[in-house]
Amino acid sequence: MVTIYDGKPGLSRRELLKRGGIGALLVISGSAVISPEHAWGLETSALKPETMATLIQMARDIYPHDQVPDKYYAIAVKGHDEQAGKDAAYKTMIEDGIADLDKKSGDGGYRGLGWEEQRVAVLKQIEATPFFQAIRGGLVVSLYNQKEVWPIFGYEGESFSKGGYIARGFNDIEWL
Amino acid sequence: MATAFDLNNDGVVVIIGSGAGGGTLGNELAQKGVDVVILEAGARHEYEEFVNDEWDSFTQLAWKDKRTTSGDWRVAKDFPNLPAWIVKSVGGSTTHWAGASLRFQEHEFKTLSTYGKLEGANLLDWPITLAEMEPYYAKAEAKMGVTGTNDWPRLPGNNNFKVLKAGADKLGYKECHTGNMAINSVERDDRLSCQQTGFCFQGCKWGAKWSTLYTEIPKGEATGHLEVRPNAMAIKINHDASGKVTGVVYADKDGKLQEQKARIVAVAGNSIESPRLLLNSSSGKFPDGLANSSGQVGKNYMRHTTGSVYAIFDKPVHMYRGTTMAGIIRDEARHDPSRGFVGGYEFETLSLGLPFMAAFLDPGAWGRSFTTALDHYDHMAGLWIVGEDMPRAENRITLHADMMDEHGMPIADVHFDDHPNDTAMRNHAYKQASALYAAVGATRTFPTPPYPSTHNLGTNRMSEKAADGVVNKHGQTHDIKNLFVSDGSQFTTGAAENPTLTIVSLAIRQADYIAAQMSAKTI
Numbered sequence A: 001m002v003t004i005y006d007g008k009p010g011l012s013r014r015e016l017l018k019r020g021g022i023g024a025l026l027v028i029s030g031s032a033v034i035s036p037e038h039a040w041g042l043e044t045s046a047l048k049p050e051t052m053a054t055l056i057q058m059a060r061d062i063y064p065h066d067q068v069p070d071k072y073y074a075i076a077v078k079g080h081d082e083q084a085g086k087d088a089a090y091k092t093m094i095e096d097g098i099a100d101l102d103k104k105s106g107d108g109g110y111r112g113l114g115w116e117e118q119r120v121a122v123l124k125q126i127e128a129t130p131f132f133q134a135i136r137g138g139l140v141v142s143l144y145n146q147k148e149v150w151p152i153f154g155y156e157g158e159s160f161s162k163g164g165y166i167a168r169g170f171n172d173i174e175w176l
Numbered sequence B: 001m002a003t004a005f006d007l008n009n010d011g012v013v014v015i016i017g018s019g020a021g022g023g024t025l026g027n028e029l030a031q032k033g034v035d036v037v038i039l040e041a042g043a044r045h046e047y048e049e050f051v052n053d054e055w056d057s058f059t060q061l062a063w064k065d066k067r068t069t070s071g072d073w074r075v076a077k078d079f080p081n082l083p084a085w086i087v088k089s090v091g092g093s094t095t096h097w098a099g100a101s102l103r104f105q106e107h108e109f110k111t112l113s114t115y116g117k118l119e120g121a122n123l124l125d126w127p128i129t130l131a132e133m134e135p136y137y138a139k140a141e142a143k144m145g146v147t148g149t150n151d152w153p154r155l156p157g158n159n160n161f162k163v164l165k166a167g168a169d170k171l172g173y174k175e176c177h178t179g180n181m182a183i184n185s186v187e188r189d190d191r192l193s194c195q196q197t198g199f200c201f202q203g204c205k206w207g208a209k210w211s212t213l214y215t216e217i218p219k220g221e222a223t224g225h226l227e228v229r230p231n232a233m234a235i236k237i238n239h240d241a242s243g244k245v246t247g248v249v250y251a252d253k254d255g256k257l258q259e260q261k262a263r264i265v266a267v268a269g270n271s272i273e274s275p276r277l278l279l280n281s282s283s284g285k286f287p288d289g290l291a292n293s294s295g296q297v298g299k300n301y302m303r304h305t306t307g308s309v310y311a312i313f314d315k316p317v318h319m320y321r322g323t324t325m326a327g328i329i330r331d332e333a334r335h336d337p338s339r340g341f342v343g344g345y346e347f348e349t350l351s352l353g354l355p356f357m358a359a360f361l362d363p364g365a366w367g368r369s370f371t372t373a374l375d376h377y378d379h380m381a382g383l384w385i386v387g388e389d390m391p392r393a394e395n396r397i398t399l400h401a402d403m404m405d406e407h408g409m410p411i412a413d414v415h416f417d418d419h420p421n422d423t424a425m426r427n428h429a430y431k432q433a434s435a436l437y438a439a440v441g442a443t444r445t446f447p448t449p450p451y452p453s454t455h456n457l458g459t460n461r462m463s464e465k466a467a468d469g470v471v472n473k474h475g476q477t478h479d480i481k482n483l484f485v486s487d488g489s490q491f492t493t494g495a496a497e498n499p500t501l502t503i504v505s506l507a508i509r510q511a512d513y514i515a516a517q518m519s520a521k522t523i
């Protein structure tokens, strides 16, 4: 089971400092990935929380949208934890895939690479693997199909209940 | 309660599929007092149940049974098990369709004579002419409420159309308007007019867009002569020793096999399923499948030369508001080989919501080049290219050698290679569309590859001679008098226009023929 919880992650700033987590975007605590800045956390049950943190970074590097907070990338990849809980072979594919990604990234691992270009260069090396394809293929639906991200892109979604756009700007373009 | 016919009633006409072809034929026959059973593989969802959500709607309505693909088309790589984006539901793909309803041009019924022999293309003239089709086109337009005909006004243009029109004007295109759409521009036929909700591809929740689901089918049912049996997947058509078809074996909602006896069988499962069913009905007498003495069943699969062009502007567009196919440019639809290809194409506005845009803009792509396109989703305009593609014998539907569906019926494999003419046409259209958007100030354009096929045609084609095709000019199979084909698989060639108006017109015409033959007791 994966739970994403909003609100205080339950770690004080001091505790975070102690864990050496400050400065990093995501913090691993027990079985959870925590975003202290944005007060949300993701608990994993099948995958290692470090794996989940790397998946979140990887998701952002595959479909980078600087205006989309990490939380939505976390929601987009949490299905892999659920799948890994049901399917041992799947779990191995993900864990091995991430381990391989870390190995290819040098000492600090994938998340240790500071620039997106550096991480993308590593992703390019594994682009053809079933692991990468599974992550990217799932993500194109699980990221963009979240109703909460649509407004960020200016997509208004469902319109029937509002009476369509007949009186809400279907032809309001002014700059032509 | 709608009528229910007995399985052993061998006086009924059994139609397979309730979409544009089957739904129309069923109602037309019922209106003439002929008893009809429509077997429909999908469930029945009335329009109130449709959802304004791309993936949820896809899950509700689309044909998702596994198919395989081969060939050099990009769909085979990006969507290997989804060659076509069509529907499995009562109403068929007329639930999903956009509503563009165009007549073919005269020369498009005579492609072999007009274009001449083309290497690698299996061109053939239709056994009918535009003049013969005109009265039926008129009937279909009246039935469907096509805008710009019968004094019905055209729809108002939305933002996406306005961008298209501005570009068309700059490029000097002359014939650009909001189309001939089977969408009510005024209240008629007890249905509302278009509310510009922008989810035409997800089924029109207002019922403003014509679909057999809430026009032909209830009208037919009201006569007491039509039964639509949902969740009934036809698997095999049976015949007697003389070669006449006698009934249809189908899997019912519980997966149990039933046989509905029939006086006449009409196949209208769309151009992948119709040949699949004929091929799967092979027997000792017809070892290559029913109506296949010509060997043409499943061949000449066409999907229109398509592609999209999306463009980003420095100011907002909100293309997704209002009708999905909100306008058309027809200037390139002419046959003019000086452009480097035969036949022509149409430009029609198109918009996808964010979820589908992400999936279809450049399937498989990732990284900033891709995501910066989506970042400007609300600044995007878009159009779809639909042009005539070349029939090729190798482009075909076959039964998979070892993969079966849940009923033990071999699944369909769809093979497609572009003809060089298709590629030349698509490239021409990409160039024109990019220039069009650049003329209105686009900062970036995206020549977007074809989606899984929404137009599927030609796999049981119509021909004058029995050796060249599967059916005659009435959609009656050359080989079996009481077996008909009633969908787009009859098309001899594809023309530049969206196919449904022609499918509906042919179904109206076929109903006249079937009823006359029944009265004359020739079938």
Ligand SMILES: Cc1cc2nc3c(=O)[nH]c(=O)nc-3n(C[C@H](O)[C@H](O)[C@H](O)COP(=O)(O)OP(=O)(O)OC[C@H]3O[C@@H](n4cnc5c(N)ncnc54)[C@H](O)[C@@H]3O)c2cc1C
Residues within 6 Å of the ligand: B016, B017, B018, B019, B020, B021, B022, B039, B040, B041, B042, B085, B086, B087, B088, B089, B090, B091, B092, B093, B094, B096, B097, B098, B099, B100, B101, B201, B232, B233, B234, B235, B268, B269, B270, B271, B273, B274, B277, B325, B454, B455, B456, B486, B487, B488, B489, B498, B499, B500, B501, B503
């Ligand atoms: C997104 C989209 C947009 C489109 N826009 C346009 C447009 O603007 N203009 C236009 O002209 N066309 C458009 N089309 C195409 C149009 O929908 C089709 O051309 C038309 O519906 C085809 O009619 P048909 O009768 O051949 O098949 P369909 O309408 O697809 O109906 C076939 C039916 O048969 C059923 N069936 C199949 N096999 C079996 C079986 N073995 N047993 C029982 N039932 C079976 C299916 O479930 C289905 O319901 C669009 C299509 C899509 C998907």
Ligand code: SF4
Residues within 6 Å of the ligand: A164, B183, B193, B194, B195, B196, B197, B198, B199, B200, B201, B203, B204, B205, B206, B207, B208, B209, B322, B323, B324
């Ligand atoms: S835009 Fe018009 S036709 Fe399309 S779904 Fe909405 S009301 Fe129906």
